[in-house]
Amino acid sequence: xxxxxxxxxxxxxxxxxxxxxxxxxxxxxxxxxxxxxxxxxxxxxxxxxxxxxxxxxxxxxxxxxxxxxxxxxxxxxxxxxxxxxxxxxxxxxxxxxxxxxxxxxxxxxxxxxxxxxxxxxxxxxxxxxxxxxxxxxxxxxxxxxxxxxxxxxxxxxxxxxxxxxxxxxxxxxxxxxxxxxxxxxxxxxxxxxxxxxxxxxxxxxxxxxxxxxxxxxxxxxxxxxxxxxxxxxxxxxxxxxxxxxxxxxxxxxxxxxxxxxxxxxxxxxxxxxxxxxxxxxxxxxxxxxxxxxxxxxxxxxxxxxxxxxxxxxxxxxxxxxxxxxxxxxxxxxxxxxxxxxxxxxxxxxxxxxxxxxxxxxxxxxxxxxxxxxxxxxxxxxxxxxxxxxxxxxxxxxxxxxxxxxxxxxxxxxxxxxxxxxxxxxxxxxxxxxxxxxxxxxxxxxxxxxxxxxxxxxxxxxxxxxxxxxxxxxxxxxx
Amino acid sequence: xxxxxxxxxxxxxxxxxxxxxxxxxxxxxxxxxxxxxxxxxxxxxxxxxxxxxxxxxxxxxxxxxxxxxxxxxxxxxxxxxxxxxxxxxxxxxxxxxxxxxxxxxxxxxxxxxxxxxxxxxxxxxxxxxxxxxxxxxxxxxxxxxxxxxxxxxxxxxxxxxxxxxxxxxxxxxxxxxxxxxxxxxxxxxxxxxxxxxxxxxxxxxxxxxxxxxxxxxxxxxxxxxxxxxxxxxxxxxxxxxxxxxxxxxxxxxxxxxxxxxxxxxxxxxxxxxxxxxxxxxxxxxxxxxxxxxxxxxxxxxxxxxxxxxxxxxxxxxxxxxxxxxxxxxxxxxxxxxxxxxxxxxxxxxxxxxxxxxxxxxxxxxxxxxxxxxxxxxxxxxxxxxxxxxxxxxxxxxxxxxxxxxxxxxxxxxxxxxxxxxxxxxxxxxxxxxxxxxxxxxxxxxxxxxxxxxxxxxxxxxxxxxxxxxxxxxxxxxx
Numbered sequence: 001x002x003x004x005x006x007x008x009x010x011x012x013x014x015x016x017x018x019x020x021x022x023x024x025x026x027x028x029x030x031x032x033x034x035x036x037x038x039x040x041x042x043x044x045x046x047x048x049x050x051x052x053x054x055x056x057x058x059x060x061x062x063x064x065x066x067x068x069x070x071x072x073x074x075x076x077x078x079x080x081x082x083x084x085x086x087x088x089x090x091x092x093x094x095x096x097x098x099x100x101x102x103x104x105x106x107x108x109x110x111x112x113x114x115x116x117x118x119x120x121x122x123x124x125x126x127x128x129x130x131x132x133x134x135x136x137x138x139x140x141x142x143x144x145x146x147x148x149x150x151x152x153x154x155x156x157x158x159x160x161x162x163x164x165x166x167x168x169x170x171x172x173x174x175x176x177x178x179x180x181x182x183x184x185x186x187x188x189x190x191x192x193x194x195x196x197x198x199x200x201x202x203x204x205x206x207x208x209x210x211x212x213x214x215x216x217x218x219x220x221x222x223x224x225x226x227x228x229x230x231x232x233x234x235x236x237x238x239x240x241x242x243x244x245x246x247x248x249x250x251x252x253x254x255x256x257x258x259x260x261x262x263x264x265x266x267x268x269x270x271x272x273x274x275x276x277x278x279x280x281x282x283x284x285x286x287x288x289x290x291x292x293x294x295x296x297x298x299x300x301x302x303x304x305x306x307x308x309x310x311x312x313x314x315x316x317x318x319x320x321x322x323x324x325x326x327x328x329x330x331x332x333x334x335x336x337x338x339x340x341x342x343x344x345x346x347x348x349x350x351x352x353x354x355x356x357x358x359x360x361x362x363x364x365x366x367x368x369x370x371x372x373x374x375x376x377x378x379x380x381x382x383x384x385x386x387x388x389x390x391x392x393x394x395x396x397x398x399x400x401x402x403x404x405x406x407x408x409x410x411x412x413x414x415x416x417x418x419x420x421x422x423x424x425x426x427x428x429x430x431x432x433x434x435x436x437x438x439x440x441x442x443x444x445x446x447x448x449x450x451x452x453x454x455x456x457x458x459x460x461x462x463x464x465x466x467x468x469x470x471x472x473x474x475x476x477x478x
Numbered sequence: 479x480x481x482x483x484x485x486x487x488x489x490x491x492x493x494x495x496x497x498x499x500x501x502x503x504x505x506x507x508x509x510x511x512x513x514x515x516x517x518x519x520x521x522x523x524x525x526x527x528x529x530x531x532x533x534x535x536x537x538x539x540x541x542x543x544x545x546x547x548x549x550x551x552x553x554x555x556x557x558x559x560x561x562x563x564x565x566x567x568x569x570x571x572x573x574x575x576x577x578x579x580x581x582x583x584x585x586x587x588x589x590x591x592x593x594x595x596x597x598x599x600x601x602x603x604x605x606x607x608x609x610x611x612x613x614x615x616x617x618x619x620x621x622x623x624x625x626x627x628x629x630x631x632x633x634x635x636x637x638x639x640x641x642x643x644x645x646x647x648x649x650x651x652x653x654x655x656x657x658x659x660x661x662x663x664x665x666x667x668x669x670x671x672x673x674x675x676x677x678x679x680x681x682x683x684x685x686x687x688x689x690x691x692x693x694x695x696x697x698x699x700x701x702x703x704x705x706x707x708x709x710x711x712x713x714x715x716x717x718x719x720x721x722x723x724x725x726x727x728x729x730x731x732x733x734x735x736x737x738x739x740x741x742x743x744x745x746x747x748x749x750x751x752x753x754x755x756x757x758x759x760x761x762x763x764x765x766x767x768x769x770x771x772x773x774x775x776x777x778x779x780x781x782x783x784x785x786x787x788x789x790x791x792x793x794x795x796x797x798x799x800x801x802x803x804x805x806x807x808x809x810x811x812x813x814x815x816x817x818x819x820x821x822x823x824x825x826x827x828x829x830x831x832x833x834x835x836x837x838x839x840x841x842x843x844x845x846x847x848x849x850x851x852x853x854x855x856x857x858x859x860x861x862x863x864x865x866x867x868x869x870x871x872x873x874x875x876x877x878x879x880x881x882x883x884x885x886x887x888x889x890x891x892x893x894x895x896x897x898x899x900x901x902x903x904x905x906x907x908x909x910x911x912x913x914x915x916x917x918x919x920x921x922x923x924x925x926x927x928x929x930x931x932x933x934x935x936x937x938x939x940x941x942x943x944x945x946x947x948x949x950x951x952x953x954x955x956x
Contacts, residue, residue, distance in 0.1 A: 026594065029551075030581065033544035035594055038609060041540050063519050066511035067583075067614055067630050068567070073507075089546070089572040091583065095618030096564050103508065105545075105569065105583070116504065116513055125805070131516060136545055136614065140573030152545050327603070 013216075013271050015264060016146040022276050022340045024263065025146050032144035032151030036260070039340065040147075042284035043263055044154065048134065050186050050281070051156065051258070054178050060130040060158055065112050067136075068103040073111040076236040080110065083203020087139040089151075105138040110204065110229075110255060113159045114237040121161055121251060123242045128167060130160030130254075147264035148221070148478050155259035161239060161251040168252035169207065169228045175256040176209045176226040183223070187262065188279035188392035189213050189269050190400055191223060192424065192473060194451035199436035202255075206230035212448045212473070214400045215268035218422020220448045220475035223265045226256035264478075270392055276341030277364050279392050280385040285321040287313060287381060288342040292330045292349035305353045309346065309377070316378050318385075338363060343388045344381060364388050364395075400424070404473070410462050414443045417476055424448070424475045428459035428468035435463045445476045491694075491749050493742060494624040500754050500818045502741065503624050510622035510629030514738070517818065518625075520762035521741055522632065526612065528664050528759070529634065529736070532656050538608040538636055543590050545614075546581040551589040554714040558588065561681020565617040567629075583616040588682065588707075588733060591637045592715040599639055599729060601720045606645060608638030608732075625742035626699070626956050633737035639717060639729040646730035647685065647706045653734040654687045654704040661701070665740065666757035666870035667691050667747050668878055669701060670902065670951060672929035677914035680733075684708035690926045690951070692878045693746035696900020698926045698953035701743045704734035742956075748870055754819030755842050757870050758863040763799040765791060765859060766820040770808045770827035783831045787824065787855070794856050796863075816841060821866045822859060842866050842873075878902070882951070888940050892921045895954055902926070902953045906937035906946035913941045923954045 019025045024040030036044065052062070068091060075081045088104040106112065113131070121129055134156045141149050158175060162168035176193060183189045191211035201208040205227035213223045234240070234250040243249045270277040280286045291306050293299040306322045313320045321342075323333050330347070337345055347359040347368075358377055361368045362384060372380055403423025407413045413425050429447065431439070440446050450472045461468045497503045502518030514522065530540070546569060553559045566582040584590065591609070599607055616630045636653060640646035654671060661667045669689035679686040683705035691701045711717070712728040721727045748755040758764045769784045771777040784800045791798045799820075801811050808825070815823055825837040825846075836855055839846045840862060850858055881901025885891045891903050907925065909917070918924050928950045939946045 026597070028544050028590070029548060029593060030544040030546050030590070033546065035544070036542040038539035038541050041542055044542075045540065061516035061520065062523065063516050064514040064522075064632065066506050066508040066513070067616065068508050068511065070507060086574050089569045089581075091567045092570045093580075094567040095620070102571075103567075112506070112508070115507060119504070138545065142573070154542065 013267075013273075013275065015148060015268055018267055018271065018276060019146040019264075022267075024267070027146075030151070032141055034146050034150050036154075039284055040263060043266065043278070043282050044260060046282040046284070047186070047262055048156075051182055052132075052134075054182055055132045055156070055158060058175065058178060059128075060132045060160065063131040063133060064135070065109055065116065065133060067106055069106055069109075069112045071102045071104055073115060074104055076111060077204050077233050079232070080204035084108065084139075087141065089138045089140055106135070107137055107139045108255075108257075109133060109135070109137075109157055110159070110233055111237070114233050114239060114253065117159070117161055117251070117253075118237045118239045121239055121241050124163055124244050127163045127241060127251065128160055128171065130158060132156055132158040145264075145478070147267065148261055150260075153260050155257050157255060157257040160254045161234070162254070163241065163243070163249070163251070165228075165230075165252050168254050172207070172209060172226045172228040172254045172256065175254070176211065176224075179211055179224045179226070179256075179258060183211060183213070184393055186279070186281040187266060187269075188281070188389055188396060189223070189265060190393060190397040192220075192400065192449055192451050194449040194454070194473075196225075196449060197429075197436060197447040197472065199433050200447065202227045202229075204229060204232055206232075210449050212475070213265045213269055214396070214403060214423060214475070215265070216271055216399070217268060218403060218420075218476070219268075220424065220477045221261070221265050221268065222448070222477065223262060224256075224258040227254060229253040229255060269396055270341070274335075274366075275339035277392065278341035278343055280343045280389045283341065283343050284319065285342050286319045286385055287321075287344045287346060288333075288337045289320065289322045289346045289348060290330055290333045290337070291322065291324055292347060298350045301350060301353055302348055306348055309348070309358070309374075312378055313381060316382065318381065334361075344384055346377075346381075360384065362388060364391055406471070408460075408462065410439075410442065413445070413462060413474060417443060417445050417474075422476055424473045426454075426471040427462045427474050428457075428470075429463070429472045430461035430466040430468040431463045439463060439474070443474070445474050447472045448475050448477060449473050491745075491751075491753065493626060493746055496745055496749065496754060497624040497742075500745075502745070505624075508629070510619055512624050512628050514632075517762055518741060521744065521756070521760050522738060524760040524762070525664070525740055526634075529660055530610075530612075532660055533610045533634070533636060536653065536656060537606075538610045538638065541609040541611060542613070543587050543594065543611060545584055547584055547587075547590045549580045549582055551593060552582055554589060555682050555711050557710070558682035562586065562617075565619065567616045567618055584613070585615055585617045586733075586735075587611060587613070587615075587635055588637070588711055589715070592711050592717060592731065595637070595639055595729070595731075596715045596717045599717055599719050602641055602722050604639075605641045605719060605729065606638055606649065608636060610634055610636040623742075623956070625745065626739055628738075631738045633735050635733060635735040638732045639712070640732070641719065641721070641727070641729070643706075643708075643730050646732050650685070650687060650704045650706040650732045650734065653732070654689065654702075657689055657702045657704070657734075657736060661689060661691070662871055664757070664759040665744060665747075666759070666867055666874060667701070667743060668871060668875040670698075670878065670927055670929050672927040672932070672951075674703075674927060675907075675914060675925040675950065677911045678925065680705045680707075682707060682710055684710075688927050690953070691743045691747055692874070692881060692901060692953070693743070694749055694877070695746060696881060696898075696954070697746075698902065698951075698955045699739070699743050699746065700926070700955065701740060702734075702736040705732060707731040707733060747874055748819070752813075752844075753817035755870065756819035756821055758821045758867050761819065761821050762797065763820055764797045764863055765799075765822045765824060766811075766815045767798065767800045767824045767826060768808055768811045768815070769800065769802055770825060776828040779828055779831055780826055784826055787826070787836070787852075790856055791859060794860065796859065812839075822862055824855075824859075838862065840866060842869055884949070886938075886940065888917075888920065891923070891940060891952060895921060895923050895952075900954055902951045904932075904949040905940045905952050906935075906948075907941070907950045908939035908944040908946040909941045917941060917952070921952070923952050925950045926953050926955060927951050
């Protein structure tokens with residue numbers, strides 16, 4: 001794999017390794033960029049389809065803005081350019097000529113979208129106003145890793161404008177809650193949700209909210225964010241509206257997004273030693289049917305039965321694949337689909353056809369049930385799929401519960417995070433940006449989030465010794 | 479609109495003008511790039527949803543490949559680089575440093591995708607192999623025009639590999655036929671399909687097939703293409719397979735695509751002096767309900783009835799919008815939705831609510847039907863939508879029929895194309911690339927296509943006077 005710039009790391013199932021072996025992605029000859037293969041892309045399509053509906057139900061339709069952004073736009077918001085300029089890919093030549101002004105490939109689209117908002121928004125009647133965009137973005141990352149951090153990635157970015165701080169901040173939280181429901185119901189992941197610390201805030205945001213997923217390797221993954229941007233961008237891009245009182249006001253802006261990193265969260269969040277375990281709601285194939293036969297006569301009998309069964313399950317709205325590859329044995333196929341994480345398998349041999357039944361194998365529990373009557377199979381399959389979806393969520397929820405602990409000192413924190421499963425440490429904190437950097441240096445961990453559901457509690461900051469009123473959650477992170 | 483680099487041209491409804499007024503797109507501050515607004519993007523989503531299913535039914539799943547392509551890749555196929563190099567946007571700097579090798583933003587993805595095909599394809603058992611990609615591409619065009627020609631556009635590009643010329647060429651035609659059916663059934667456009675002349679061939683292709691749509695301004699629009707690429711790219715990117723006879727062979731490749739240009743085809747293909755007429759299959763809203771009231775009492779009565787009706791029609795699977803904007807009159811709304819091309823409108827006033835009926839207005843025929851009983855309305859709406867979809871296709875089919883004529887000389891050709899509605903001229907042709915350029919210079923028209931259904935016929939080339947065996951179709955084009 002000489003062309004790769006990905007840096008594998010051996011833990012549980014190492015992400016790049018599993019993503020590659022399960023045929024979700026491949027390394028590309030372009031620095032830090034991956035190829036998303038059909039099996040991986042189908043997961044993304046299932047994510048898109050569901051989340052897109054949820055975003056539209058929130059009142060935000062899709063639109064599309066240019067990939068290329070004039071460099072001067074990036075500079076209009078001071079914090080934003082400081083955060084993103086080092087990661088930008090820059091087009092200096094086009095159509096055989098040097099450009100008068102270089103164009104950057106969008107690392108995120110605040111600047112170009114807010115330029116348009118400035119043209120479109122006129123009155124309080126236009127607010128709240130918002131759009132969503134499904135797009136590719138490029139950030140020149142030094143250390144890349146399949147799905148988690150790639151130079152180019154796919155995402156959706158929502159951008160909304162509001163009349164007041166309250167309306168904007170409330171909507172930023174509403175979109176975070178929309179993500180949270182999507183994570184639990186579709187991805188079967190139980191994220192910890194709350195506000196980010198100062199050091200982890202989006203470049204240009206007043207408040208950043210985040211969903212942090214605890215992976216099987218004990219690290220946390222920032223898997224989605226929602227930002228209340230205040231009026232900074234509105235001032236930079238002159239997004240003003242005529243208020244009810246007929247005064248010109250600057251709008252309050254939000255942005256929020258999730259990316260193909262979610263596939264990384266799935267891979268590292270749902271796996272065991274056999275490989276991936278995909279939640280049925282996003283699995284490319286919810287059921288893989290594996291024909292078992294020896295003779296040519298058995299083959300035609302079994303394949304005909306598989307085709308019937310496939311048609312029946314498809315009719316029920318399920319995603320089905322019959323693995324009729326002649327070149328590998330049933331055993332090899334069991335292993336393959338265990339690695340690839342198909343939630344359910346149906347094993348169908350001549351005896352099953354004769355007895356009008358089939359064997360069902362669950363990926364998560366590895367329980368096999370023989371001799372399920374064909375008449376009951378479709379209902380049983382749907383019941384098992386619901387059960388797997390629920391079980392995976394519960395498994396992740398338990399994982400968070402079991403690996404979240406309360407510590408009272410820096411020493412204890414370092415020790416806890418370096419042993420066992422890793423996980424989240426609840427610590428008292430009253431430090432600022434500098435102390436956050438110190439924490440990172442000393443423990444290789446960082447403040448992931450201050451969860452909404454942490455109660456107020458008096459305590460002492462583990463770094464500064466100052467009084468603290470609430471605990472934050474610290475973890476090692478990608 | 480000082481920032482625009484689009485060049486309007488006044489004809490029928492000028493494209494950019496109508497696209498802008500109907501709120502499908504806006505001009506962006508980035509040279510030649512547009513912003514696709516929600517009303518325009520919703521059309522693209524409807525296109526995607528239907529076409530994506532058709533492509534998958536052909537056996538080709540989606541995947542995603544990098545946006546950025548090493549410059550050296552572009553040079554591996556001689557004709558390809560000659561065709562595309564002048565249009566490339568080039569990234570020379572990234573992450574604050576000069577790159578060792580410049581990267582081009584994909585103008586099309588043959589090179590990067592075929593590099594991966596070379597890694598993936600091993601045996602005749604792997605063939606045919608193919609994928610589709612929905613992506614953005616960038617071509618540095620000098621003369622841009624909303625939807626028809628923009629520096630960045632959205633498209634799908636399919637890429638397939640085959641064992642033989644026959645298999646590949648047959649599949650290129652199958653994908654063209656897939657597009658043709660999609661054009662007729664969904665876009666309500668009757669394209670002329672056939673093979674492109676040498677001069678109009680894709681850079682690197684052996685044969686290019688095309689769908690040419692005749693627009694209301696009498697010009698033809700190349701609206702989709704399918705290419706048989708031969709073995710050139712396979713040789714450049716070492717895509718070999720072990721044949722059944724155990725010999726190493728180069729694969730035969732195809733590519734095919736349609737883009738957001740289809741929205742341009744819709745705008746210029748379906749319109750009248752009032753504005754756009756959208757086919758129901760792609761219209762963001764198939765039915766727009768317009769409440770009519772004067773008093774507050776009427777308002778609440780009518781709006782409640784509109785909400786009920788909306789729920790009922792949504793239940794029937796239709797896309798519905800209630801235009802309850804308080805700031806404009808019913809008359810202004812009629813005009814607005816005529817301009818924006820909503821296929822059907824329902825006008826609902828207090829008298830209608832009282833009599834339990836409604837008025838239906840068809841956009842294409844402008845026929846209004848009063849007093850349709852509410853109980854019959856849903857069925858009537860669905861019947862009218864089918865009727866509009868069919869009528870628009872028939873209207874475009876007639877347009878092609880009425881504006882296609884047979885000419886026997888260059889003089890006659892020039893005259894015909896410059897008068898009346900423009901349209902297609904069937905001419906005998908035996909020229910080569912040079913004569914095609916001469917034709918363009920003399921008539922401002924070009925050979926669009928040699929239709930599959932043109933019969934063999936002996937004749938004399940209008941340019942060279944040489945014997946010709948078949949007619950080609952010439953038109954002015956975008």
